[in-house]
Amino acid sequence: MTSALPDGPPPAARGTRAGSDNARRLVLVATEAFSERGYHATTTRDIAAAAGMSPAALYVHFPSKVALLFAIARNGHEQALDLVRHAVASSTDPERRVRRIVLDFVAWHARQHRIARVVQYELHALPEPELGVVRDLRRRTEQLMRDVITEGVAAGRFQVPDVATAARAVLSLGIDVARWYTSQTRPSPDELGRQYADLVLRMLR
Amino acid sequence: MTSALPDGPPPAARGTRAGSDNARRLVLVATEAFSERGYHATTTRDIAAAAGMSPAALYVHFPSKVALLFAIARNGHEQALDLVRHAVASSTDPERRVRRIVLDFVAWHARQHRIARVVQYELHALPEPELGVVRDLRRRTEQLMRDVITEGVAAGRFQVPDVATAARAVLSLGIDVARWYTSQTRPSPDELGRQYADLVLRMLR
Numbered sequence: 001m002t003s004a005l006p007d008g009p010p011p012a013a014r015g016t017r018a019g020s021d022n023a024r025r026l027v028l029v030a031t032e033a034f035s036e037r038g039y040h041a042t043t044t045r046d047i048a049a050a051a052g053m054s055p056a057a058l059y060v061h062f063p064s065k066v067a068l069l070f071a072i073a074r075n076g077h078e079q080a081l082d083l084v085r086h087a088v089a090s091s092t093d094p095e096r097r098v099r100r101i102v103l104d105f106v107a108w109h110a111r112q113h114r115i116a117r118v119v120q121y122e123l124h125a126l127p128e129p130e131l132g133v134v135r136d137l138r139r140r141t142e143q144l145m146r147d148v149i150t151e152g153v154a155a156g157r158f159q160v161p162d163v164a165t166a167a168r169a170v171l172s173l174g175i176d177v178a179r180w181y182t183s184q185t186r187p188s189p190d191e192l193g194r195q196y197a198d199l200v201l202r203m204l205r
Numbered sequence: 206m207t208s209a210l211p212d213g214p215p216p217a218a219r220g221t222r223a224g225s226d227n228a229r230r231l232v233l234v235a236t237e238a239f240s241e242r243g244y245h246a247t248t249t250r251d252i253a254a255a256a257g258m259s260p261a262a263l264y265v266h267f268p269s270k271v272a273l274l275f276a277i278a279r280n281g282h283e284q285a286l287d288l289v290r291h292a293v294a295s296s297t298d299p300e301r302r303v304r305r306i307v308l309d310f311v312a313w314h315a316r317q318h319r320i321a322r323v324v325q326y327e328l329h330a331l332p333e334p335e336l337g338v339v340r341d342l343r344r345r346t347e348q349l350m351r352d353v354i355t356e357g358v359a360a361g362r363f364q365v366p367d368v369a370t371a372a373r374a375v376l377s378l379g380i381d382v383a384r385w386y387t388s389q390t391r392p393s394p395d396e397l398g399r400q401y402a403d404l405v406l407r408m409l410r
Binding site for chain 2: 036037038039040041120121122124125160161162165166168169172173175176177179180187192195196198199200202203204205
């Protein structure tokens with residue numbers, strides 16, 4: 001396996017490319033370590049060892065531990081934003097949109113609970129401007145959720161006292177799944193998504 | 206200020222007494238440090254310094270950093286369980302009970318978001334048997350929530366596809382408040398509690 005160098009990302013994204021096999025492996029191993037022991041308790045040496053690489057080989061891909069955390073956090077937030085975007089694009093009906101968002105958002109947080117834990121609970125370790133990039137992704141996800149609820153209210157399908165609070169509650173339900181879900185948890189990610197989608201729709205109607 | 210020794214707690218609770226002023230100050234300072242930087246990134250030396258004490262004076266009250274974390278986690282979980290118990294005792298009507306639980310549980314997680322963050326997100330650092338003590342408190346809180354919903358279903362006031370999932374969703378909404386709530390957040394803890402109680406009751410009916 002060759003250890004390919006990232007091909008010249010812009011300065012703001014330095015060390016955040018996870019294109020090669022080795023870089024992807026480092027991201028996987030770091031996600032597991034950060035989610036189990038926390039970011040601060042994990043050293044780059046631990047991560048390199050778990051990936052079967054030398055610390056020097058790690059630094060070829062990620063110049064720092066923060067760069068690894070940023071790669072995980074940005075990628076996780078991009079995945080969450082993408083699935084909400086796709087859910088919105090899947091229908092023009094407000095209830096179908098909300099059902100799809102909750103189904104996919106909840107199932108993702110259950111299935112990817114390790115990534116989601118790092119993404120949600122280790123953010124405080126990110127410096128600026130990296131934290132700003134992640135905050136912007138969060139804002140866009142929240143805005144999409146608010147827009148969908150606002151349209152449902154305008155169409156007379158939803159009735160909520162406060163759109164911002166309702167949007168926050170819906171996303172919050174999904175995000176918190178990552179805290180308690182494990183690979184032994186029942187119901188399955190998809191079934192949990194369906195049950196939560198039912199609860200959320202009752203909450204908004 | 207004298208540094209009073211804890212008066213002989215049982216072995217299982219060693220170092221978890223926070224009775225004296227100094228011990229309470231250490232708990233406050235440790236809560237702030239753990240919630241801001243995470244448990245692993247904080248040293249007992251940091252905590253002692255922030256409390257204006259020597260490391261030796263800290264060890265008089267807490268024999269280890271884990272003992273401090275356990276004191277915070279146990280106390281926080283006891284507070285959460287107590288407020289749910291009081292809410293249940295406040296009425297025999299299922300809807301009033303749920304409203305009171307959500308109001309108080311959400312407001313507590315908003316107001317005490319620092320304590321709640323440590324309580325919720327730093328648990329993985331607790332060893333056994335301390336973790337078992339905390340798990341037992343959580344189980345009792347969840348059981349109360351399930352009982353209240355079950356009674357509401359039996360009385361024909363609630364209608365949920367799955368009581369365990371509904372109970373989890375209700376508590377989850379409250380717990381996740383600690384992740385995003387700050388002292389600058391609006392609405393106020395009590396107003397957020399009211400809004401969430403409305404949403405939850407719609408979810409259960």
